[in-house]
Amino acid sequence: MARLAAIDCGTNSIRLLVADVTVGGDGSADVRDVHREMRIVRLGEGVDATGRLSAEALERTRAALADYTAICRRKGAERVRMVATSATRDAANRDEFFGMTRDVLGVEAEVISGDEEARLSFTGAVGDLDPDDGPFVVTDIGGGSTEVVVGTWDGVRADIVGARSVDIGCVRITERCLRSDPPTPDEIAAALALAGDVLGEAFETVPVDKAHTWVGVAGTITTLSAVDQGLDEYDSERTHLSRLSDVDIDRTATRLLEATREQRAAIGSMHPGRVDVIGGGALITQVLAQRFAAAAGISELLVSEHDILDGIVLSLL
16 A cells, blocks of 8 residues: 555646555555645636736645645655646746745646646546446546546556547636626627637547546536535535536526626535636536537536546556
8 A cells, every 4th residue: 555645736726635545456546535635726817818827826826735745744645746737838937836846845746738637637537437337538627728538447447549638717718708797698608609619629639429428527517516416515425426417517507607706605515716717617517518418419427526636646656
C-alpha cells in the first residue's frame, strides 16, 4: 500500500486528494480516500480578457496550496503530483504561478495538455464502474475547458478510443456571455450558440457514437445532481453514482439560469464559489446532453465523484 497525493489546479478551483492505494494481484488498484478537499480560488478570473493571472488570484491559490502542502505532510504522503490546466496554459505570466508552486509545494507543477487532462479524468471516473456498461464517454466541465473522452475499461486499465479538450467552461462562458443577473434570453441564446460551436470541435473528432454510458465528473455535474435531488447540504455519498435524465438536466439548468444570484446562493447544496458560474456550467451540460442523445441515443447522465484527482493518484504507481 502506498499513500499518495494529487493536486489539481484548474481555472476555478484547486483540489487535493490524499489516498491509500493498494494494487491487487490482477493489477487492479483500490483507491481509498484519506483526505479529499476542494477550494474555489478563481485562478483564471479575467484571464480570458487580459491574458494574465491576476495578483489576487495568485495569492488566493498560494494560500490554498500552502494549506494543502501542510495536509500532505501531516498525512504522510509519500509522493505528490500537481497538475495545472486551462488557466495556466493560457496565461502570459504563467512563470509567476510555477515559481510560486515550486516554492510552496517543493515540486514542479505540470502543465498537462488537454488530451492528458481528458485521459486522467477518464481513468479516475470509470475506476469503480462495471466494465460491461462501457464503452464510456466521460465529460469534465472545468472553469476554462471541457474534456470529452471515449474509451473502455476492463477493471484494470483504460483503453482510450478518442479524447479532446475544448476551450469552453463554466467561468469562460459566464464571463463571455452571461453577464446579467439573471442572464437575459439573448445572453442565454448567445451562450448556447457558443457552447454548441466550441463543443462541436470535440464531437467532430471523438467517436461518441460508440459510447453506451455517459459519465460526468467535477463540480458542475455533482452540483447539478445535488440541486436536482433537493439536498439541504452537499453530500458526496448522495451524488456519487446518482443519475440525471435529459429532462432532469433541462429542468435544473433552466431553474439555475432563471434564478438571481441571491436565489442561487440560498440553495443549501450550493458551494459559495460556484454561485456565479453554475448557470454557465449547467448550460454546457444541456448542450452535451443534446449532442449525446443525437449521436449515441444516450438519455441519462451517470454522476461520479471520482475524477482527475483519482487518475493523477493512479499515475503515480
